[in-house]
Amino acid sequence: MKIDVSNIIDKELATFVDDGILLHKEIKKYLDKNEKVIVDFSNIKMVISSFLNAAIGKLYGDFQYNFIENNLEIIGLDEDDEELLNDIVIPNAKSFFENQNRIEKIEKNILGE
Numbered sequence: 001m002k003i004d005v006s007n008i009i010d011k012e013l014a015t016f017v018d019d020g021i022l023l024h025k026e027i028k029k030y031l032d033k034n035e036k037v038i039v040d041f042s043n044i045k046m047v048i049s050s051f052l053n054a055a056i057g058k059l060y061g062d063f064q065y066n067f068i069e070n071n072l073e074i075i076g077l078d079e080d081d082e083e084l085l086n087d088i089v090i091p092n093a094k095s096f097f098e099n100q101n102r103i104e105k106i107e108k109n110i111l112g113e
Contacts, residue, residue, distance in 0.1 A: 001030045005076075006043035014047040020054025027055070028062055031071055042076030052085050057093030065094060 006012060008026050009019040023039070030037045039056075041047065059068055077085060 001035050002038040002040060003027065003030075004040050004043060012043060012045045014041070014044050014051040014055075017050050017054045020051040023051075023055040024058050027059065027072070031059070031063060031067075034071070036071045036073070038073045038075060040076045041074065041081070044076070047077065047081045047084070049084055049089055052081075052089040053093065056085065057089045057096075060090070060093040061097040061100070 003023070003026055005014060005023060008023050009016075011019070014020070014023075027037050027039060056072075056074070059072070063071075074082075074085065
């Protein structure tokens with residue numbers, strides 16, 4: 001399945017978290033069916049990290065890393081946005097979800113729960 005990001009968010013700027021959530025739901029729908037997904041950013045002029053976190057990063061909490069690597073392809077990002085995704089968003093998401101239980105315990109201790 002090929003997903004055109006601009007068709008999902010109905011704009012050329014990928015700058016809102018809510019739009020990232022929309023894209024995440026669309027991607028997840030196909031990955032849940034074990035379908036390979038190509039996410040095409042070709043018609044997007046600007047992408048920010050919070051959008052990528054909501055759309056792509058959150059997938060690392062839904063699926064195993066190897067599954068994502070084998071079933072998700074991102075195309076159409078410019079070099080800077082690709083670097084943002086691969087060097088910041090994905091490593092941070094993987095780290096967060098690998099350590100989520102520990103992070104939640106620390107948060108509860110801080111909040112006194």
